[in-house]
Each structure stands twice: as C-alpha cells, then as structure tokens.
Amino acid sequence: MFSRQRTHIRNNTAESNLFTRRAIIAFFGVCVLVGILLINLYNIQVNSHESYQTRANGNRIKLIPTPPNRGVIFDRNGVILAENRPVHSLELVAEQIKDIKxxxxxxxxxxxxxxxxxxxxxxxxxxxxxxxxxxxxxxxxxxxxxxxxxxxxxxxxxKIEARLKRYYPFGESLTHVMGYVGRITRKEQQAIIDKEQEAIYAATRDIGKQGIEKYYQELLHGKPGYKEVEVNNRGRIFRVLNEQLPEHGQDLYLNIDINIQQKAYEALAGRRGSVVALDPNNGAVLAMVSSPSYDPNLFVHGISSKEYKKLLSPDKPLINRATQGAYPPASTIKQLMALVALEENIVTEHTSIDDPGWYQLPNVKRKFKDHLAWGHGKVDVYKAMAKSCDTYFYDIAYRLGIDKISSFMYQFGFGEYTGVDIHEEKSAIMPSRGWKRARHNQPWYVGDTISLGIGQSYWTATPLQLAKSTAIVATSGEVFTPQILGASQGELGLLQIPADDSQPVVLKQHKHWRIAQKGMWDVVNDPGGTAYNVFKSANYVSAGKTGTAQVIGMAEDEEYDETKIAERHRDNAMYVGYAPYINPEIAVSVTIENAGGGGSNAAPIAKIIFDEYMNNRTLSFDNKLTTVNQQVEQINGQQ
Known part of the structure; x- marks a missing residue:
C-alpha cells in the first residue's frame, strides 16, 4: 500500500512581504535611535556646551588660595612690636630622588x-x-x-622653603597686651564657617589667640589671593594660568610706649603684679604690664606639652593681672571716699576728728584699728588722705552707708568692664546689698560698710579700673574708655582711632575735685605724706595715693607680723597717681602682690614710670618749689 506524501508549496510573495515589513520596522527603529543619539549629541555639544566645558575645566583648572601677610604692629613711636619673619623648612620631593633613604x-x-x-x-x-x-x-x-x-x-x-611666621621682638614684656597667634583649632574653624568667612581664611593656618592679635584679627588678617593653575588627572600642576596677589592686612599703631612698657616690666623684676599707665585726656593705654609673663613666640610654632606645663605654675603667668587680677583697692580709693563724703555733706574740707588709733561703732565692743596704733591726732580731710588715716574713713563710711558709696563708685567704673580693646578682662566687684544677697544669701552688715571705707571688705578692683578712676580724678570728671589701639594703616591711609568718651562724672560743687586732688598732692609733696620720701627728689610735680591691701583677715587683738605670715598671705602693695599735677598727661596704677607697704614698694615703681615719661619735659630742681607754691595758690583760689 502506498502512503500519501503531502507537499508544502512556499508562498514567496507572503514571505517577501513579511521580510519587507520587518526590515521597515527595524530601519525605523534604527532611525529613531540614531535620532535620539543625534539629539543628545546636539544637546551636549550645543545646548549644554558651557556647562560641560565648565565641568571639564573644573577637572583641569584649579584655584589655589594664597595667604595674605598679616599686618605689622607698631608702638606709638613707630617701633615694631609684632612682625612677620621668614621661617625656613627643609623639604623633599620623592619622585625626583632615586634613593630617598x-x-x-x-x-x-x-x-x-x-x-x-x-x-x-x-x-x-x-x-x-x-x-x-x-x-x-x-x-x-x-x-x-x-x-x-x-x-x-x-x-x-x-629644597629649602621660606614661609612667614609671626615674631614678637620684645617677648614677654608685652605678651598680655599683644597676645599671640597660633594654629587654627576645629572650634575656630567652625566659627569661621558659621560666620561664612571660609573664603577669607581658605589659605590661613594661624589666627589671633589673645590680646590685640585676637581683638583685631579681622583688621590684621587681610584678604587671600589665588593662583589659577592647570593640572592633570593626578593633580600635578603643569602651568600657572593666572594669579591674583593677596591683600596685606592692616598695620596697627598702638598707644603703647614701648620704653615705658619695658621700664615697668623691668621694675617689677619678675614679682607678681602689674603696672598700668593711661593718658587721662583720651584714655590711651601707654603701658600695661602683667608679671610674671611668658614668651609669646613659644605659641607661634606650637608649644610643647612640657613647656606648657611650666606655665601652669602657682604664679599664673598666663593671667593678665592688669585686667583680670581682682584686688582689694585698699587706701588707693580714699580720695574717692572723700569725694562722696563731700558730695553728701558728710564732711567739708575743714571737718576734723580726733584719731586715737581705732574706730568703734556705737554700742559695739569691737574696735577697727588704724594702721598707726597710737593714731594721728586731729585729722581733717587733707591730712586723712596724706597720712592715709583709716579712722577718718571708717567714720565717713559709717555715716554714708553702703547704698551711697556703691552708687557713687559705679560712676568711676568699679564693678564694670572698662571696655578696653582686649577680650581678657574681669569686672571685679563693687559690692551692694543686692550683690551680697545674691552671692552669699546674707544681709548687708554695718561692719561690711566700715571696711569698705578703706577699700577692703568685698570690694575688689582691677589695676586697669584703678588707673581709670585715677584719670577721672586727675581730669576733674572726664571719663574715657581705655584704648590700646591708636591708629590703623590700610587702603584708605592712616586712620586715627578717636577717643571714646563717656558721660562725665559731675559733682554738685566743682571745688570738691580740687580738694581730692590737693589731698593726693599732699601724699606726694607734703613731708608727712606717705609717698613723700619716694618723690621728694623728682624734678616734676605729681599727685598720688598709696595703698596696702590685706589679703587675709586679722583678729581684733592680733598684730600684723610679716615674718610670721606665709609669703602669699602678706599684704599687697599698691599705688595710684598722675603727673604733672596741673594739666596731667599720665595716670598710673601699680600693684605688687604680697610685697607689703604701698609707699615703700609700689610708689617707687610709679616714680620710675613718671621719670621715663617726663624725662624730656621735666622741671629743674630750682624751679620745683616755686611751681609747687604757684599750684597751691591756684588751688586755693579755685576753692
């Protein structure tokens, strides 16, 4: 039996049509994709050309910031106090060396x-x-x-590379005024970011840490420049395309007289203490010394832990005693106590008392002792200041009361910041009823007021505050903010810093100023004055007030014996004064910790400062007595 075999007849026309359709679809897809590619190429090459060129240049061209030179600092006479010196370093480039070891x-x-x-x-x-x-x-x-x-x-x-680093030629004698620069910390970097100053400090490694260097950091810093360089994909620089030079920081001219500053530092001879000198007519700080001190150059390159530990000694050299040291002002404020007593009609220039060597409150057994055990006899306001009679001022304080004393002393800057142009400052304490309640949760007692009359009790003041209050007395009430910076040199030339005057201290009777000034004159020029022996050889006329501040309390029947007291518990020596007596030009405060009497220890340093200032315009010995007599007549006439 034969099987029937099916034959498949191919439809060439249908296959051709199918192929054609597929080819058309594929061709259309290719055209679409090519079109998309061309559109993207057009967008990249034409529409986004500038954007991609900028990106490419960003990988090829770099901006390298260059730091500005920090401004130089001068004293009032043009002597350099802070400069930029080249520091050399030895550097190696590894790829240029065959065997680096x-x-x-x-x-x-x-x-x-x-x-x-x-x-x-x-x-x-x-x-x-x-x-x-x-x-x-x-x-x-x-x-x-x-x-x-x-x-x-x-x-x-x-190769040897040179970079500029800060250098302080006068070292430790000027540290607490100048401060120093050091490497920027993370905290400081964050502060720069917060202030949106990253571009300004992009190339800066060092920044002001204390003193003038910190307070005027923005003036001293300047503006950075930049180099526009071409680099490869590995960051190697091939060439410099453009360069913009940095702008030098402003040069500063301080009111400081470096000769007075150094004299004061040498006079302290490493003892714990301070000296402040002001121009009473504008508040210019002529000198500000704190001792002991330290070399600021140690911090510029990074101080070692060993060197820093040495500065943490009990003498506290890191503290600026002139603005941060708070001391009982002691008798240096007795002329101010006389002023408030005169203003409140508690005394007149003729009021006198009998001083037996102690003062006793009514119905109280305790006796407040005078520094002279047998007393000063009959004492008026002039003799009380000249001989520093405690008893007279105990009585004044008792009759005035804390409220009148406190409110009056605030006018002279006690208990407040002076506003000096450095950040390192304390306000110290001008006590009041409210202050004691807030601080100690105790009421104010009459005994507190009695001690306040001789600058003890809770009252503390900085040496700068004492110098400022002395300047106010010297100028009969003119008040100026202490100013270290005198002028700056920038793009606009030399810019003088104006004096910052405040509301003057106005008294009910102007002659009260003359009484206080005459009392200070007696301290220095009357043979019975506590500073007479120090200044009797001076060929100029000055006025002042000595002070001896107790550091620890003494029992009523206990006698002060320096030999039996630990050195750091001994009295502080203090002195305030100004010169010349008529038309004063310089006011000084001197504080020496645990040195003893102010007349014998602090006053001689004040004389050294006055001598240095006055040496080119002093009076001859022959004319001194005549001048003194003329000034006394002038005072009497004004009264």
Whole structure:
C-alpha cells in the first residue's frame, strides 16, 4: 500500500512581504535611535556646551588660595612690636630622588636630624603624592640653611622653603597686651564657617589667640589671593594660568610706649603684679604690664606639652593681672571716699576728728584699728588722705552707708568692664546689698560698710579700673574708655582711632575735685605724706595715693607680723597717681602682690614710670618749689 506524501508549496510573495515589513520596522527603529543619539549629541555639544566645558575645566583648572601677610604692629613711636619673619623648612620631593633613604642619611651628616623627625617624614612620604614636597625639618637655623644651601647641587629633589611666621621682638614684656597667634583649632574653624568667612581664611593656618592679635584679627588678617593653575588627572600642576596677589592686612599703631612698657616690666623684676599707665585726656593705654609673663613666640610654632606645663605654675603667668587680677583697692580709693563724703555733706574740707588709733561703732565692743596704733591726732580731710588715716574713713563710711558709696563708685567704673580693646578682662566687684544677697544669701552688715571705707571688705578692683578712676580724678570728671589701639594703616591711609568718651562724672560743687586732688598732692609733696620720701627728689610735680591691701583677715587683738605670715598671705602693695599735677598727661596704677607697704614698694615703681615719661619735659630742681607754691595758690583760689 502506498502512503500519501503531502507537499508544502512556499508562498514567496507572503514571505517577501513579511521580510519587507520587518526590515521597515527595524530601519525605523534604527532611525529613531540614531535620532535620539543625534539629539543628545546636539544637546551636549550645543545646548549644554558651557556647562560641560565648565565641568571639564573644573577637572583641569584649579584655584589655589594664597595667604595674605598679616599686618605689622607698631608702638606709638613707630617701633615694631609684632612682625612677620621668614621661617625656613627643609623639604623633599620623592619622585625626583632615586634613593630617598640614602638622601635622608646624607642630610643627617650635614645637619642634626632626630629619629622622630625621620620616622614622621617617611610616614608622610607614603601618604603623600610623590610629586608633592614633604617637610623633613622645619624651623631651620641660619647656620643649617647655609650648610644645606651649599650642598643642594648634589642633593636633587631637596629644597629649602621660606614661609612667614609671626615674631614678637620684645617677648614677654608685652605678651598680655599683644597676645599671640597660633594654629587654627576645629572650634575656630567652625566659627569661621558659621560666620561664612571660609573664603577669607581658605589659605590661613594661624589666627589671633589673645590680646590685640585676637581683638583685631579681622583688621590684621587681610584678604587671600589665588593662583589659577592647570593640572592633570593626578593633580600635578603643569602651568600657572593666572594669579591674583593677596591683600596685606592692616598695620596697627598702638598707644603703647614701648620704653615705658619695658621700664615697668623691668621694675617689677619678675614679682607678681602689674603696672598700668593711661593718658587721662583720651584714655590711651601707654603701658600695661602683667608679671610674671611668658614668651609669646613659644605659641607661634606650637608649644610643647612640657613647656606648657611650666606655665601652669602657682604664679599664673598666663593671667593678665592688669585686667583680670581682682584686688582689694585698699587706701588707693580714699580720695574717692572723700569725694562722696563731700558730695553728701558728710564732711567739708575743714571737718576734723580726733584719731586715737581705732574706730568703734556705737554700742559695739569691737574696735577697727588704724594702721598707726597710737593714731594721728586731729585729722581733717587733707591730712586723712596724706597720712592715709583709716579712722577718718571708717567714720565717713559709717555715716554714708553702703547704698551711697556703691552708687557713687559705679560712676568711676568699679564693678564694670572698662571696655578696653582686649577680650581678657574681669569686672571685679563693687559690692551692694543686692550683690551680697545674691552671692552669699546674707544681709548687708554695718561692719561690711566700715571696711569698705578703706577699700577692703568685698570690694575688689582691677589695676586697669584703678588707673581709670585715677584719670577721672586727675581730669576733674572726664571719663574715657581705655584704648590700646591708636591708629590703623590700610587702603584708605592712616586712620586715627578717636577717643571714646563717656558721660562725665559731675559733682554738685566743682571745688570738691580740687580738694581730692590737693589731698593726693599732699601724699606726694607734703613731708608727712606717705609717698613723700619716694618723690621728694623728682624734678616734676605729681599727685598720688598709696595703698596696702590685706589679703587675709586679722583678729581684733592680733598684730600684723610679716615674718610670721606665709609669703602669699602678706599684704599687697599698691599705688595710684598722675603727673604733672596741673594739666596731667599720665595716670598710673601699680600693684605688687604680697610685697607689703604701698609707699615703700609700689610708689617707687610709679616714680620710675613718671621719670621715663617726663624725662624730656621735666622741671629743674630750682624751679620745683616755686611751681609747687604757684599750684597751691591756684588751688586755693579755685576753692
């Protein structure tokens, strides 16, 4: 039986039509894709050309910020107090050196290299790109620079780089005024970011830490420049395309007279204390010394932990005693107590009392002692100031009361910041009823007021406050904010800083100023005055007030014996004064911790300061007595 075989007849027409349709669809798809590609190419090449070119240049062109030179600081006479000096470092470029270990060994034969420096260098080389330089040794001495320089021809890849670093030529004598610069910390970087000043500090490594350097950081810093450079994909610089130079920071001219400053520092001779000198006519700070001090140059390059620990001694050299030291003002405020008593009609210039050597409150057994056990006899306001009679001022304080004393003394700046242009300052304490209740949760007692009359009790003041209050008395009520900066030199030329005057202290009777001034004159010029022996040889006329501040309390029947008291518990020596007596030009406060009597210890330092200031315009010995008599007549006439 035969099987039937089916035959399939191909439809060539249908297959051709199918192929054609598929080809058309494929062609159309290719055209669409090509169209999309062309559109994207057009968008990239034409529409987004500038954007992609900027991105490409961003990978090819870099902006490298360059730091500005910090402004130089001068004293009032143009003497440099802070400058920028080149500091040399030895650097190596790894890719230019065949055997880096051998090169380092060769350098070690020329100059001394510590093992620590070598290890730090090799570690940095591994982490750094080979075409970038790595510091082997910083702060080369002049001798080391010379030794390396003559050998550079046989040391490929080795170079000496110079950078400017801050330098303070007068060292520790000016530290607490100038402050210092140091490397920026993370906290300071965050503050810069918060203030949106990142661009200004982009290339800056150091920033002002204290004193004038910190207070006027923005003036001193300047504006950074930049270099526009072309780099490859590995960051290597091929060429510099453009460069904009940085703007130098402003130069500052301080009111400080470096000669007076150094005289004051030398006079303190390392003893704990301070000296402040002001121009009473505008508040200019002529000198501000705190002792002991330290060398600010130690902080510029980064102080070691060993060196820093030395500064944490009990003498506290890091503290600015002139603005942060709070001391009982003692008898240096007795002329002010006389003023408030005169204003409140508690006394007149003729009021006198009998001083038996002690003062006793009504119905109270305790006796408040005078520094002179047998007393001063009959005492008026002039003699009370000249001989520093405690009893007279005990009585004044008792009759005035705390409220009148406190409110009056606030006018002279006690208990408040002076506003001096450095950040390191304390307000100290001008006590009141409210202050004692808030601080100690206790009422104010009459005994507190009695001690306040001689500048003890809870009353504390900074040496700067004492100098300011003395300047107010010297000018009969003119009040100026102490100012360290005198002028700045910038793009607009020399800009003088105007005096910052405040509301003057106005008394009910102007002659009360003359009474207080005459009392201070007696301290210095009357043979019975507590500073007479110090100033009797001076060929100028000054006025002042001595002070001896108790550091610890004494029992009523206990006698002060310096030999039996620990050195740090002994009295502080103090002095305030101004010169010349007529038309004063300088007001001074001197504080020496635990030195004893103010007349014998602090007053001589004040005289050194006055001598330095007055040496070009002093009176001859022959004319001194005549001038003194003329001034006394002038005072009497004004009264």
């Amino acid at each position: 051998k090169t380092v060994a060769s350098i070690a034969e020329i100059i001394a290299l510590s093992e620590e420096a070598k290890q730090r260098f090799f570690k940095s080389v591994k982490a750094q790109r080979r075409f970038k330089s790595v510091v082997l040794k910083s702060r080369l001495t002049a001798e080391e620079v010379a030794k390396i320089s003559v050998q550079l021809h046989r040391l490929p890849g080795v």
